[in-house]
Amino acid sequence: MKPREIRPEVYSVGAVDWDRRLFDALVPLPDGTSYNSYLIKGSEKTALIDTVDPTMQGVLINNLNEVGVKSIDYAVANHAEQDHSGTLPQILEKYPEAKVVVTPRCKGMLIDLLMIPEGKFITVSDKEAISLGDRTLEFIHTPWVHWPETMLTYLREDKILFTCDFFGSHLATTDLYVTDEGQAYEAAKRYYAEIMMPFRANIQKNLERIKDYAIDIIAPSHGPMYNKPEFILKAYHSWVFDEPRNIVVLPYISMHYSTRKMVEYFVDALAQRGITVKQFDLTVTDIGKLAMALVDAATVVIGTPTVLVGPHPNAAYATFLANALRPNLRFVSIIGSYGWGGKTVEQLAAMLSNLKVEILEPVLSKGFPKEADFKALGNLADTIAQKHKEHGFT
8 A cells, every 4th residue: 555644744664465365374364464663754853653564675665765854863663573673684774774662671681682782772651752853653562462562652742643563453455544433443453352361461451552542543653543533442442441241242163063963952951941052063264253252151061072182272272272262251161072982071171271260161072972962961051141140140
């Protein structure tokens, strides 16, 4: 995309990556992504807010040339991760007068990751400001959103908050601002679930820190900007503060239909008790969809056959994912089948050390499920319904 003016002398100069389908060799990108970079021309100084992924450095350089940038005084690095900082070496080569503005923690990380010389940095403290002449940049430290060195940059006069990954979404679009709120909400929720959810407590604190700022535009480094900031602020507030809902997430895998039969019966039993179920076949599931479901769920039930005395590897991965993402779950259980024995329950329970959950009585069938197994599944559904009711989950 060519540069576009957001406010007089404030430009979007980043890149849209329409075709990328995997991030960090892990996160699916069904809708592509963008690497947003912003240029601010003050009356005395010029600042660049974040750069782009190294694969898109040519787009950024061309956009800066098109805007007519002769010099850059400050290259602000809100976050050290390479999809935002990776083109800093090229920027510093083209604009050798530029200083990299960072938190103290970010300085060390950029030296390690990109081997930028120590003398190229200016470190800023929380709430410190830098003047561009007729414009002022204020830096707000937001550690662990989602790395330890992150900060936000606030352009006071224009009331623009540059948030890097905070409030971002992996969404390739020609729209400068959010136009389709349904699409934007889903993309932002996926992004929150996959990347931000493990740091929910830190995000709660940082939402409180920015609530008194006058904000006309939120400008993240992935996805479109928000010219109605209350839309994304309200969504984040819900995701990080709200109690879980009356939802069971059920990731499962079945090798010879025994576990599948249990899942079919159990899903129906839960539905009859007024519980919403989100079921995921782990042979084909987009892990981003699974992560999104975890945001609101009160309970996860893992369905797995036994493989070599333990859970199926796909079920183990789903359990690892839930533990790593740290959703606000309250209950976990396990259903599935086995041939002669095993330690499926013990192994999966041991993988949930990050979660403050109650593990409900599992249901494991020896071979194909029988009447007693279906009765046990009904009892588990009763238990979950009662637990959700006691906690007021609706």
